[in-house]
Amino acid sequence: MTKFSTYIKRMFRFVIKGESKTYVRIDSVKQGDLLLNKNIVITGASSGIGYAIARKCLLENGNVLCVARNSDKLIKAVETLKAETKSDKIKYLNWDIADISMYKEKCHQAVGILGGRIDCLVNSAGITSPLNIENCTPDLWDEIFDINLKGLFFETSEFVKHFINQGTGGNIVMIASQAGLNAQTRPYALSKAALIHLSNGLAKELITYNIRVNTIAPGPTVSEMCVVAPDGNLQGDGRGKRIFLPEEIAETALFLLSNTSRCITGEVITCNNGNSIRTDAFS
Numbered sequence: 406m407t408k409f410s411t412y413i414k415r416m417f418r419f420v421i422k423g424e425s426k427t428y429v430r431i432d433s434v435k436q437g438d439l440l441l442n443k444n445i446v447i448t449g450a451s452s453g454i455g456y457a458i459a460r461k462c463l464l465e466n467g468n469v470l471c472v473a474r475n476s477d478k479l480i481k482a483v484e485t486l487k488a489e490t491k492s493d494k495i496k497y498l499n500w501d502i503a504d505i506s507m508y509k510e511k512c513h514q515a516v517g518i519l520g521g522r523i524d525c526l527v528n529s530a531g532i533t534s535p536l537n538i539e540n541c542t543p544d545l546w547d548e549i550f551d552i553n554l555k556g557l558f559f560e561t562s563e564f565v566k567h568f569i570n571q572g573t574g575g576n577i578v579m580i581a582s583q584a585g586l587n588a589q590t591r592p593y594a595l596s597k598a599a600l601i602h603l604s605n606g607l608a609k610e611l612i613t614y615n616i617r618v619n620t621i622a623p624g625p626t627v628s629e630m631c632v633v634a635p636d637g638n639l640q641g642d643g644r645g646k647r648i649f650l651p652e653e654i655a656e657t658a659l660f661l662l663s664n665t666s667r668c669i670t671g672e673v674i675t676c677n678n679g680n681s682i683r684t685d686a687f688s
């Protein structure tokens with residue numbers, strides 16, 4: 406809870422500097438067992454949004470397999486998650502999803518680590534770049550698409566086969582971006598637009614297998630990708646716009662991963678305070 410003195414300090418700062426600031430309290434769905442007995446693979450779980458989703462899943466009693474490519478960072482993240490959540494239902498797998506030679510073997514390993522059954526897949530691994538058609542190079546294009554789309558596509562295809570063979574359904578949550586819904590020429594945005602198309606197509610093709618596929622399209626969110634003022638001010642550029650917290654995205658992911666959203670598939674949920682329906686919002 407924010408202390409009264411904090412409000413007073415913020416009020417003085419506003420009076421003296423004349424700047425509005427944005428701070429956010431996380432209101433959290435707290436039941437404790439929303440993901441009990443669910444085996445969940447999360448790519449990009451070593452930082453940012455993926456990390457926050459892993460944390461939320463552990464707090465809701467899920468069994469979590471964290472995936473990322475930088476081994477030291479991944480191990481450190483897993484140790485911190487264990488300490489923060491007091492849960493030991495966490496495992497990790499070092500996997501560069503852009504390495505297409507590995508996806509079958511790595512998926513097989515993931516299934517093994519989780520005891521032969523996977524219920525949910527969260528695809529959060531991704532990279533970004535501000536470069537657009539004016540300055541993007543073919544190498545950068547390949548790097549972005551190899552991770553954000555091609556790697557994700559083949560890794561997901563293998564998990565889908567597993568879900569189908571398993572015969573118990575499945576649940577996939579994709580982390581796209583509001584950039585994938587806006588008119589842009591950044592390869593990053595194009596990769597996310599394609600991801601949204603892929604998610605919707607998958608949702609349609611997999612309904613009969615009881616496999617749900619939903620997408621979250623966050624606005625700018627505090628992470629290694631998007632740094633925020635050290636004092637926690639979440640004010641973005643311009644009036645009324647703000648930067649989001651990974652925990653806010655994780656709350657939506659929790660809803661989609663849990664059975665409370667059993668009747669929802671093929672949806673794109675924007676977590677961006679209405680940026681997509683504003684004409685003055687940044688991308």
Ligand SMILES: NC(=O)c1ccc[n+]([C@@H]2O[C@H](COP(=O)([O-])OP(=O)(O)OC[C@H]3O[C@@H](n4cnc5c(N)ncnc54)[C@H](OP(=O)(O)O)[C@@H]3O)[C@@H](O)[C@H]2O)c1
Nearest residue numbers: 449451452453454474475501502530531582625626628629
């Ligand atoms: N932050 C934002 O403003 C924002 C807004 C909209 C959408 N998103 C999307 O949200 C997702 C998560 O981003 P974030 O903000 O949480 O950024 P982040 O803190 O940089 O996290 C990215 C995660 O992806 C992993 N990763 C990257 N390339 C990988 C690869 N080839 N194989 C395996 N893991 C890989 C990273 O691990 P390593 O360090 O080991 O590579 C890290 O765990 C991304 O898909 C991003 O596009 C972010």
